Amino acid sequence: MNEIVRKEKLTVDVYDFFIRSPQIAKKAKPGQFVIVRIHEKGERIPLTVAGTYPEEGIFRMVVKVVGKTTHELSMMNEGDELLDVVGPLGRESEIKRYGRVLLVGGGVGIATLYPIAKALKEVGNEVTVILGARSEEYLIMVEDFKMLCDTFLVTEDGSRGMKGLVTDAMDLLLKEKHYDVCWAVGPTIMMKFCTLKAKEYGVPIWVSLNPIMVDGTGMCGACRVNVRGEIKFACVDGPEFRGEDVDWDELLKRLAQYREQEKMSYERFLKAVGEGL
Numbered sequence: 001m002n003e004i005v006r007k008e009k010l011t012v013d014v015y016d017f018f019i020r021s022p023q024i025a026k027k028a029k030p031g032q033f034v035i036v037r038i039h040e041k042g043e044r045i046p047l048t049v050a051g052t053y054p055e056e057g058i059f060r061m062v063v064k065v066v067g068k069t070t071h072e073l074s075m076m077n078e079g080d081e082l083l084d085v086v087g088p089l090g091r092e093s094e095i096k097r098y099g100r101v102l103l104v105g106g107g108v109g110i111a112t113l114y115p116i117a118k119a120l121k122e123v124g125n126e127v128t129v130i131l132g133a134r135s136e137e138y139l140i141m142v143e144d145f146k147m148l149c150d151t152f153l154v155t156e157d158g159s160r161g162m163k164g165l166v167t168d169a170m171d172l173l174l175k176e177k178h179y180d181v182c183w184a185v186g187p188t189i190m191m192k193f194c195t196l197k198a199k200e201y202g203v204p205i206w207v208s209l210n211p212i213m214v215d216g217t218g219m220c221g222a223c224r225v226n227v228r229g230e231i232k233f234a235c236v237d238g239p240e241f242r243g244e245d246v247d248w249d250e251l252l253k254r255l256a257q258y259r260e261q262e263k264m265s266y267e268r269f270l271k272a273v274g275e276g277l
Contacts, residue, residue: 002082005058010140013065014108015074016050022057024049024087030095030115031208031240034061034087035216038072042083045069046213046235049088050111062111062140067262068269075273089216090239094206095119099180102173102203103129104166104194106186110140112208113185117148128152128173132166132186135159166190167197174201182206184243188252195243205243209234211254226250 006018024034028049035044051060065071076082093116101120105113110131120127127149133139136159145151153161154169162169166186173179174197182205184194191207198205211234214220218236225232226247232238 002085004076004078004080004082007076007078010062011138013074014138014140015063015065017061017063017073018053018058019061019082019085020058021085022054024085025052025057025059026054028052028059028088029092030119031093031112032088032090033216033239034059034085035089035213036061036073036082036086037084038069038076039083042072043069044084044086044214044216046089046210046216048112048208049115051115060111062108064108067266071266071269071273086216090235091237093119093183093240095123097124100126100178101128102170102179102182103127104132104170104182104184104186105129106132106166106184106190107138108140109184109186109190109208110145113183114141114144114148116183117145121149128179130154130166130169130173131161132156132169132190165193167193170194170197174198174203179203183208188248188255191243192246192248192252195246195248199244206240207243207246208239209241209246209251210239211251212257225254 003020005020008016010016033046033048035046037044047061049059050062063070065074103113103117117127129145130152132154135155135157152169154166182198182203184191185208195205211223213223216235218233223234225234227241228245
């Protein structure tokens with residue numbers, strides 16, 4: 001159980017893992033996540049399910065190295081086993097026939113969108129996706145999406161696709177045609193501005209939030225977010241919420257709450273193991 005069946009390096013700091021877990025492979029739905037613990041002394045981290053293969057008993061997760069635990073995970077190899085994989089957790093995406101759907105992915109958030117895009121296509125939606133990154137080398141899963149739906153690429157330096165931000169691409173596409181609903185998954189600041197752009201055009205938008213999380217079952221309260229003036233827990237009430245209902249400024253402040261401690265922990269780890277990925 002929890003064996004790393006396959007591992008691939010997608011970019012300088014993003015890794016693609018295929019994990020053997022028949023139960024999660026069978027039960028996980030688009031938008032849901034798992035909580036992983038690497039070893040007995042490891043912290044518990046939430047990671048989105050980026051795909052399932054029930055017939056093989058395998059699920060997929062795409063991991064960006066951002067700190068100590070994700071770096072430790074990146075050092076594991078095929079054949080290694082994760083100590084704990086708990087899930088699927090969270091509410092699944094609201095998949096139904098909307099009509100014309102626009103998906104916006106930034107960085108590793110692109111992986112979260114893939115099962116959502118696939119499910120939306122399967123129920124008859126016309127799907128267009130915007131994939132954005134700093135530069136071409138940081139774009140992931142482009143070919144996966146091209147085989148599935150209309151794909152629009154954006155890089156900040158113009159090394160591939162349109163030069164600019166994903167919101168620039170949204171502006172372009174939303175002017176051309178009407179979309180019935182949007183999804184945006186990526187860095188929190190990106191999702192905030194995608195929400196503002198969708199609101200400008202009167203299009204409802206779903207976002208997948210990534211607040212600090214501990215237990216993933218709604219007991220600790222660490223992942224609380226302010227949604228339409230009410231406290232919600234991203235692990236059980238989300239992780240997806242309507243973007244226009246989220247208090248983005250409060251969420252951004254909470255995400256920075258332990259930044260100094262996270263930095264110190266990661267620096268100690270790098271001194272012990274070296275800095276190479």
